[in-house]
Amino acid sequence: MTRTPTRHLLALALATALYPAAVLPALAQVAAPALPESFDPTATTSVPGQGFVASDIRVDGLQRIAAGTVFTYLPIERGDTIDQARAGEAVRALYRTGFFEDISLSRQGDILVITVRERPAINKLTLTGNKDIKSEDLLRGLGDIGLTEGGTFDRLALDRVTQELARQYNNRGKYNVEISPTVATLDRNRVDLTIAIKEGKAAKIRHVNLIGADNFEKKDILSAWESRESNWLSWYRRDDQYSREKFAGDLEKLNSWYLDRGYVDMSIDSPQVAISPDRQDIYITAGLTEGEKYTVSSIEITGDTVLPKERIERMVLVKPDQTFSRRLLEISSDAITATLSNVGYAFAQVNTIPDIDRENRTVGVTLQVVPGPRVNVRNVVFRGNTRTADEVLRREMRQFEGSWYSQAAIDRSKIRLQGLGFFEEVNVDSEPVPGSSDEVDVIYNLKETTSGSFMFGLGYSQVSGATIQAQLSQNNFLGTGNRVAVQAQRSDFLQRYDFSYVNPYFTDNGVSLGYNVWWREYDYGNFNTAQYNSTNAGFQTMWGIPITETGSITGLFGIDRNQINAFPGSAPDSIVDYINAIGQRTFHAWRGEIGWSRNTLNHGLTPTAGASQRLWLEATLPGSTVEYYKINYNISKYWPLSRHLVLNTRAELGYGDSYGDAVSRNICFSGSIQDTNNDGRGDTFVPNPPSDPCLPDSGDYVETVTADGLPFFENFYAGGVRSVRGFRDNTLGPREAPSGNSTFRQPLGGSVKTVGSVEAIFPTLFDSPAARISAFLDFGNVYKDLDAFDVGEFRASTGVALMWRSPMGPISISYAYPLKKEEGDELERLQFTFGGAF
Template identity: 70%
Template sequence: MTRLPNRRLLALALTAALFQASALPAMAQSADPFAVGPAPVAPSVQSPEAFTVSDIRVDGLQRISAGTIFTYLPVERGDTLDSVGAANAIRALYKTGFFEDVRLDRQGNVLVVTVTERPAINKIEITGNKDIETEDLMNGLKENGMAEGDTFDRLVLDRMTQELNRQYNNRGKYNAQIEPSVKRLDRNRVDVTIAIKEGKAASIRHINLVGNEKFEEKAILDNWESSEHNWLSWYRRDDQYSREKLSGDLEKLNNYYLDRGYIDFNVDSTKVSMSPDRQDMFISAGLTEGEQYTVSSVQVTGDTVLPKETVENMVLLKEGSIFSRRILEITSDSITAALGNVGYAFAQVNTIPDVNRADKTVGINLQVVPGPRVNVRNIVYKGNTRTSDEVMRREMRQFEGSWYSQAALDRSKIRLQGLGYFETVDFENEPVAGTDDQVDVVVNVKETASGSFVFGLGYSQLSGLTTQIQVSQDNFLGSGNRVSVQAQRSRYQQRYDFSFLNPYFLDNGLSLGYNLWWRELDYSDFNTAQYNSNSGAAQMVLGLPITETDTVSGLFGIDTNQILASGSTPEPIRDYIAALNTRTFHAWRMEAGWSRNSVDNALTPSRGTHQRIWLETTLPGSTVEYFKLNYSFSKYWPISRHLVLNTRAELGYGDSYGDAVTRNICFSAPVGGIPGSDEGGGNPIDPPETPQPSDPCIPGTSPDFIESVTADGLPFFENFYAGGVRSVRGFVDNTLGPRERPCATCATQPIGGALKTVGSLEFYFPSLFDSPAARPSAFVDFGNVYKDVDSFDAGELRASAGISLMWRSPMGPISISYALPLRTEDEDKTERLQFTFGGNF
């Protein structure tokens, strides 16, 4: 779809349309501002006889001062005024645009100037527009002298109406109607209304190429933006006719043949016809293909700066190959970029072809013109009203006083965009006056909101209604530091968090941060084994970049976790707690990780890789000694201009490294049966009031029941889970993997496992909305959770396929997916439609 013009382009177009109006003689202005079109007005002079002006009087002024009149009037006291001078005076006053009528009269030798002021614009209203934003239209009007409070000029309004009609015609909307109206108010004011009926864009019903013999029409039209009406046109809108779009497609047609060696190719004619109702368009183009040319020779001349062999190795076209302008441009760009990286900012490669039409060959001479080697004198930052220059400067890979490097600037742009503080980042080179070997690099940014105050609601099928208060600032006081305070309450958790991160604690990029949090979780509403947990932690985090894309990180902290179990808690969890004879787990925790991020855009990546591996372990002296190893991988593959493939995988494994703990529990069976049997009864996680350190439990007693329980492997509260919007879509959150029954007649509950395997293939399509933050996709997800490594069975992997939409809306992030489970088991809980609102993707 053709992109709408930005505000500046629209204003320029309207200015050009109005230029001629400003150059018309004053007498051509309309005497009636409410007339349908301009009507000529003749100068009004009561006495044609010349006289010497002894004084000047001005009548009819309301808003405009007499001083303004005298400024523009080319007559002063003592001048002799004749008919020619009177006409010139009237023209001069008309040219100001302030008056709809001007009269000159004579009373004795006093010149009387009688004026009727044009009305002032009280309000401007635009209705019915969708293709062109109201803000852009208003700014276009304002920049051309039509804004609220300005003097109304009907001719300006008429010219803008014509220009808007032209703009809509260029978008294929030939039924668009622009109807301006002016309403007179008291005190010489008017209200201006521009009513727009855009109508529908004409659809392309047929495209016909005449003269193509070497290539099929379908192959040629495959990369056109314009397309015949098809079943996907409602989504892609490629059948909407646009003059600009067709012009671009004809250029693509020319490139298609030149890239395949047809140097003599020509578009002989282009015909666009329209149905009587102006709704259907028919496009026809006549072609002359010519013959295919091969490359007879390739040579590199000029001052290559770099070793000539190095430059010649960059040449992709070889002798005997089919000529291709695209490959030739890639070669030129490669040479120019290589020279730009060593300081030759204005290097050029001139392509000089030698065409032999008799032999159908072309010789190519690549003439390298490096220009002067350029040094960067200053780097100037503009547009950063909140962010300090230092925050931007530390992301720059181009340095002042060093040779100009295009690669360094490109990398600097990626790093600045990655901060998330700027909506746009652009670089400009400004030559230094008086020298040709220095430039100033100007970094122009447009800042975006980098902080938020959230007091609102969110919803997901897992957590239900979520209330949240969060104050966060990713660019605290413009320093680049990140501060966040959050309180959140949902169906299954209460959460309180504070975090701080200084990404440049040291000049070498070492980051330092702190996390404090407290969480109260009710896992019975979390689609997992039923128990409650109250946990808190204090942590310190470190990060150190080792390359442009690689970072190592670490964490050290202490935490506590109190488990509250009940009779509805699965037996393996109760046994684990009973074996350790404690419900409160303390840990000294350490994490170490490595990550690599080379994606091209943090919001909507289309190429690059993001992978991370990290080890989490508790240190000796913790209640439970264990480790967890995690690895995640995501790679984006640009399949075409409109299609991106994302391959994703996530692996997790955990285990204990301390000795297993075994403990015997003995107690008397209550009335109703033996605990743990089908007859119901007590709870083995309830230890005796006075725990005994050795077996038997209590000497001299005869317990009705003795149970030996063991705590080994990864603690149950650290188990991995899978299923849900962020894992394997189409399955209820956290429900995949091992399940246990708390009693013989109870339903099974997911308890997670020590091994997690999840993967996905996802195709991202062009956005349905005019926003880079919205991405529709089609996906295939697979994965499962296993008790341990020995339990892994590829045949147990679950799989699903579906469609998804991720959208960072103004109200918060929204993720919606519809999935069809492909591989399921009887106890699996499926959920085809899943969504979250107000959480992270």
């Protein structure tokens, strides 16, 4: 019997499925195997040379394959004359199916008997040890060529797949890769196939040598390369790992470097890559010939410019007598095509035609504008929005169906979708409409993320007693885009019930409307602030009006009631005096707010560019118990320094004061002189609760107390995860001790707040966009008033932070080291926030 030869282009098909860029090199190395030259059909048949007429055909040895399938491929039928030539043709045809290991033909009377042995079926296909190439991608490529669970097993195909995998790892700089296929034979002609991969470590680039670079510094040329010599940042950027694809791209960058500086005749001579005997170190050498520098002799615009030619000419950055620069030409061409694409010419092209005069070292440039057909958008389609309604997405669109194609409108629509915060990824494609040259469909591919949170807690401590908490918030309630939040919390020091609702599109033109309702009881001493109790309730209505594509104004009106209890000897004297000066413990307020905001962030969840800023004024209206105002300004700007590094600068400023007259009141105190030092002499006046009127000659005395400035319960606070990390929440700024307890200094907050942060974000440190690591520098403080402001009182800290949008909810963890602190500051180096999400 003769073993079947393989016919599948395994290595080529795998390379095509997984690595399209590697197909062309593979064509020269992988070819379809033919039947062996020694193949002799007479060796697999017992058919007489003179032949016979087959009255019937029988197939023996089938297990999984149906006889009908065999007859479909068989080139002979009943009634055909069977001779050695026809027998050989039949054997070849059945071998080509790839189903059989052995095939033989024989004759029983006038019956042609075909005896086959099927190739084993792959019962299970397992990949182990592969990290650089994902298993699902590899299995998908193997499935495309028939090597999959349930398919037939071909050992020769497996060998070629092994070779191709090794080649792909070599292209990634991993020359010590070991690929070990294992075949386990099972019953019923089945096998388990396991491919064990030991990737090893990528060879590191130890030296890059440029020969012939005389006019520029080597470090300047190599600054844009992806392949670099091993350095202290290589653990993060992985730029010292050799890859054939990266090196090919770097050679193109080398060519572009010189073309951008006028060296039109620059050429690269025989780049070489050497590897050390232990396959761990790579040495790169690239020789080049710089040539002479060229200038631009003329620049001309030709073709159908659609727009006025003068407008197109203003987009061209290259001018006569300038040094030739391919990069400036590309920028000019991109600007022209982008402008045309914004008025419907989606397929516009600009062809650059150079006219090189080597004798005078000049280049004449012609930019030929080819606008192509004007394109109309037929449909805008959303894919992947399993929870969010189409209506919510369509109201963010700036590219409309039935209108001319506009790349700027399509890109702006993408940014607005990202700004919703509902999606982890937003990708957009334009697909031509079949049979139409002037219509496209715009496809937005979305990957939804958690847009709500649920928190539930039940616990007990000696300080706060039993605690129960439930919070439900959803920024995309039932897929409508509306924001709903409900919270209930109860403990020995806190009771809180909140409800809020916002419809961001109360009207079709983007006017938003929302409501807040709450009732709360606080013991503020448990929040790292001064010791007093508060019971407040309120109702607010909010609205927003868009004024530009990125800006809006907001407003708020509401009424609230705040009852405060502060006791002498427990709360600081300034708080007790303020309440006594007002003459009541219940504060009623008609509250208004007006604000302006602008948001140009490129993503609502993980921005890397753009800015967000908000300025708002909050004030109680005349007739409120206390008349005051607060001005706040927040800004956060992201600076993309490179693919590996994004800088975020953030600032929070706040100021508040009263706008009515100061309130003063004479308070009568009665009490007795007590011996607090135990020295036998009375030395301290201990007051009783305030009384009115004073009783003469009874030991009473009168004290004048004043309520002025921003009320203490509206003070700004700083310190904590969302402020200056490394310091306990709300503990920065002025402190005051109550009477009789000078050691218990309590945080009061202040009417002036200045907080800032500089944060370096490393977006590529993790493969997942849901996780980010950063290094930060926080600084700032709060002050009693403007007169007390002193930059020298700033606190500062530095550290690292992890932000992770986990399946359980958003998590932020930071570890900070205080750089500037003072005695009495409350430090907390490890801080975190956590919330469950769904």
